Amino acid sequence: xxxxxxxxxxWKCLIEECQPGHFMYHNELCFKTEYGMExxxxxGERFMPRGIMVxxxxxxxxxx
Numbered sequence: 001x002x003x004x005x006x007x008x009x010x011w012k013c014l015i016e017e018c019q020p021g022h023f024m025y026h027n028e029l030c031f032k033t034e035y036g037m038e039x040x041x042x043x044g045e046r047f048m049p050r051g052i053m054v055x056x057x058x059x060x061x062x063x064x
Contacts, residue, residue, distance in 0.1 A: 029057070
């Protein structure tokens with residue numbers, strides 16, 4: 001069975017400064033693409049946040 005672990009990856013930062021990849025915002029896992037400010041929430045919907053603080057995260061998949 002696989003186990004998925006989500007860990008903080010660095011310090012909180014503004015969404016504009018966040019590297020592409022996964023981040024947490026208000027206990028929701030979101031994703032920022034490498035194409036400018038394309039950001040998607042956990043439901044897959046696109047949203048355009050500005051000036052918010054987010055927590056970049058690292059997703060680790062462990063196999064038993």
